[in-house]
Amino acid sequence: MDIGPIRGGGGGRLPVKLHKRVCLVMTEDAVLAEEILARKKLAGDVVGRLTERILLVRPGRIESVLQELQKMGHTPQVAGKIA
Amino acid sequence: MNADPAIDRVSATLERYDEPLLRKVAARLARPRGQWPSDELIRKCLEVLENPPVLDRRLAELPQSGQRLLALMARSRQMEWPLGSVVELLVTFGEEDVRAAGMVQELLEAGVLFPVLNPATNRIGSFGYWMSQALVSGGLNVFTVPCLATRAVFPSTDLPELGETLTGPVIETDGLEWMLRIGILWQLVVGTPLRRTQGGGLFKRDVDRLAQDPLLNARPAMGVVDLPDPGFLTAELGERIGAFKDHDGEVRVEPLPQSWEGGLWEAIEHLFPALFRLRHWGPFDGFRGEPMLGNPFPSAYLIALVILSHQKEDAWVRPAILEDWITEHHPYWQSDSMRPSRKAPWLSAFLLGICFPMRLVAIIADGEGSYAVRLTPVGRWLLGKGDKPTTPATFPRTLLVQPNLEILAYRQGLTPGLIARLTRAATWKTLGAACTLQVEAETVYRALESGETLDSLTRMLDQYGTRPTPSGVVDLLRTWSNKRDRITVYPAATLLEFGSPRELEEALARGVSGVRATETVLIVSSEDQVDFRHFRLAGTRDYGLTPERCVTVESDGVTLSVDLTKSDLLLETELPRIAELVERSTANNRRIYRLTPQSLTQARESGWLLSSLEQWFLQRVGQPATPAARLLLAAAMVEAPRWQRHLVLHVANPEIADGLEQWPTTRELIAERLGPTTLAVIEENAEAINKILAGLGVVQIKDQPK
Incomplete structure (x- = not known):
């Protein structure tokens, strides 16, 4: 995302763009991400690929994504609390 | 504060x-x-x-x-x-x-x-x-x-002396029964929460689940009486100690109480006050859908236990005699208009059915086919009549793990803490002097989700096992654990986007913890973990809020111009799935994409529907999807267009056209109304139309079809 250049702080505070409350699925490898992305039932919930191993999930849809992953036979670990 | x-x-x-x-x-x-x-x-x-x-x-x-x-x-x-x-x-x-x-x-x-x-x-x-x-x-x-x-003085001079001396084998339980049952119910609720009605009761499906579960409704291994609706009693006790919590009418599991980790006495101490907070369950009727108003039992339970605590340490009390004293003095049982059913015995159910499995009272056969009770050392301690008993001896080697993933748990070695861990890691199958549990992929996953690790699980089995854990079991635990490591879900991650890879490296060097997503993006599982002293915010996006409108659409209906100062990760990840990037230049802070037949075919194949496109346009553009966009996405999903030859009949005014369209004789000959004064007619019907019009007195049809 480009919302203007981030300029270095010269050893002080580091300038960052903060993305809050992002729902993500991170996979072990790209093939697994591909497999998830190809799942029709997840098409409406997964927005797309942030990187080849990271999928971005639509806000508020993480629980149904988790359920669908479990139906696919995966046992995903959950980092952080589900709101 | x-x-x-x-x-x-x-x-x-x-x-x-x-x-x-x-x-x-x-x-x-x-x-x-x-x-x-x-x-x-x-x-x-x-x-x-x-x-x-x-x-x-x-x-x-x-x-x-x-x-x-x-x-x-x-x-x-x-x-x-x-x-x-x-x-x-x-x-x-x-x-x-x-x-x-x-x-x-x-x-x-x-x-x-x-x-x-x-x-x-x-x-x-x-x-x-x-x-x-x-x-x-x-x-x-x-x-x-x-x-x-605790500083108030309790004058006990007027309390009755009801104790007597009895001899025979004294029976005292291990005090684990309710914890085991709460564990079983926890497993029942963890996947499917209980749902409450507006009146505070439970929906029929959940009533059936609690009423029919064989483990929850069985008599305890050392039980001497049957209670009405023991499953519901377990549910209420569990809710009172915080193992379950009502979230807007849905009763879900919570982490099993911390007190269970402290030992048996601490766990019983935590459970004890819950007896006086039972509102839905009573010894007469068992489960009552709605809380009982004018419920005499909480006070009656306390009175019974206090009178027991007043007796000599080795004296036995027959429940019936104690019950007589209570019903004689308690105002609830003084009413003349009381129904006979309300006068039925209830104290045996409380003392023998609840307090005995909880290790508050010990029992002895009274020689008349029933039992007399007295407080155990734990009961006396809880009621302020003695010191806390010494920690009971435990037998650490109490689990037998079998190659078929079944665990045999000998009860004398169980502790509340071990019950909690086993509840998370395996499914209770039977309760008894030796309980059985089954380890399954889902239960291991549940244990890992609640904070266990492969190492802690295998250590638990080794520590409490009577024999070394079978290698096949360890291998399966490892397989399931590794499988879990393949996918990590972040429900509400915080992403830190740095200006350069060097700055990300510097943040890591300063001790900021997170998972590197790209060369410039770091994932942190929760915002609470971000130490903002290291950072200066150059921009913030909150993905819990409604997506911002940041796209304009050109008059061609397919060219999309993204305002980069307002866009976000969602848009930038989603747009390449439905459109092709035309111009990457960030001049004027805009980026151009175009909807093409190929891009929308790809979107359709990956599950995009017309409704998804409509929603995306409304959220991001602020207007419905353009006709061109709808055409590109949906053309292949509707009936194929067809060519057909027609003649166009032009009439003098719209009224004539209306008449021809309405009159049944001509209506069936007309294919379609094209405009106010034009109608489409298939060639074969032209002659018939001519005849009908002639019959109406139309003298001459201009430009007769050939």
């Missing part, structure tokens, strides 16, 4: 007293000299509650029945009681019926008892008026604080 939450609660309550009422209470409790402001009066009242010598003087000034009430509350370890139960306790121990409510008011005014105020109640001006609302509000509660109640 006080370190003691109970004192904080008193402070918050006193703040809601009207000033005259506060002055009245403070005059009794703190006895201020001079006219102090309200804040100061509250502070002085709280100081008294934390000053034992002054508190003892204030308690000594109370009537004996008031002191006894506070002492009873202390013995129950339950500091909040319904007003009705408080009155029952006062009357049972000698207060006159008509004066009991007055005694409660006296204790409220003395500042040793406090009203539980409804959130809707802003201020309270008079205790008398507040108590008069009991019927309207569906029940009122009062509370006290442990530092006060």
Whole structure:
């Protein structure tokens, strides 16, 4: 995302763009991400690929994504609390 | 803010007293000299509650029945009681019926008892008026604080001596039964929460689940009586100790109580006050869908246990005799109009069915086909009649792990902490002197999700196992654990986007922890973990909020221009799935994409529907999808277009066209209305139309079709 250049702080505070409350699925490898992305039932919930191993999930849809992953036979670990 | 939450609660309550009422209470409790402001009066009242010598003087000034009430509350370890139960306790121990409510008011005014105020109640001006609302509000509660109640003296001279000497084998349980059952229910609820009706009961599906579960409804291994609806009793006990919690009508599991990690006595101590908070379950009817109003049992349970604690340590009491004393003195059983069913025996169910499996009482056969009871050392300790017993001996090697993933758990080695861990890591299959559990992929996953690791699970099995854990079991645990590591889901991650890879490296070097997503993006599982002292925010996007409109669409309906100052990760990840990037240049902070037949075919194949496209346009562009976009996405999903030759009949005015379209004789010959004065007719029908029109007196049809 480009919302203007981030300029270095010269050893002080580091300038960052903060993305809050992002729902993500991170996979072990790209093939697994591909497999998830190809799942029709997840098409409406997964927005797309942030990187080849990271999928971005639509806000508020993480629980149904988790359920669908479990139906696919995966046992995903959950980092952080589900709101 | 006080370190003691109970004192904080008193402070918050006193703040809601009207000033005259506060002055009245403070005059009794703190006895201020001079006219102090309200804040100061509250502070002085709280100081008294934390000053034992002054508190003892204030308690000594109370009537004996008031002191006894506070002492009873202390013995129950339950500091909040319904007003009705408080009155029952006062009357049972000698207060006159008509004066009991007055005694409660006296204790409220003395500042040793406090009203539980409804959130809707802003201020309270008079205790008398507040108590008069009991019927309207569906029940009122009062509370006290442990530092006060535990100092109240309990005069026991007028308590009955009901004990007798009996000989024979004494039976005492291990005290684990309710914890095991709460564990079983926890497993039942973890996947499918219980749902409450508006009245506070449970939906039929959940009533059936609780009523029919074979483990929850079986008699305990050392049980001597059957209870009505034991599954519901387990559910209510579990909810009272915090293993389950109501979230807007859905009862879900919570982490099993921390007290279970502290040992058996701590776990029983935590469970004990829950006995006096049972509202949906009673020994007469079992489960009542809605909370029982005018429920006499909480006070009756406490009276029974207090009288038992008054007996000699080795004396046995027959429940029937104790029950006679209670029904003779408790106001609930004094009513002349009481239905006979309400006079049925109930104390055996409580003492033998609940307290015995909980290790509060031991039992002995009384020679008449029933049992007599006495408090165990734990029971005496909980009721303030003895020291805390020494920690029971445990047998650490108590699990037998079998190659088929079944675990045999010998009960003498179980502890509440181990029960909690096994509840998370395996499914209880049978309860008995030896219990069986089954390890499954889902249960291992559940255990890992609750904080266990592969290492901690295998260590648990090795530590408590009577034999080394079979290698096949360890391999399966490893396989399931590795499988879990393949996917990590972040429900609400925080992403830190740096200006360069070097700055990300510097952040890591400063101790910022996170997972690297790209060369410039770091994932942190929660915003709480970000130490903002290291950062200066160059921009913030909150993905919990509604997506921002940041796309404009050109007049061609397919060219999309993204405003980069407003766009976000969602848009930038989603747009390449439906459109092709045309221009990457960030001049004017805009980026151009184009909807093409190929891009929308790809979107359609990956599950995009017309409704998805519509929603995306409304959210991001602020207008419905353009016709061109709809065409590109949906053209392939509708019926194929077809070519067909027609003649166009032009008539003089719209009325003639309307008539031809409406009149049944001509209607069936017309293919379609094209415009106000034009109609499409297939070639074969032209001659028939001509004849009909001629019949209507139309002399000549211009431009006859050839």
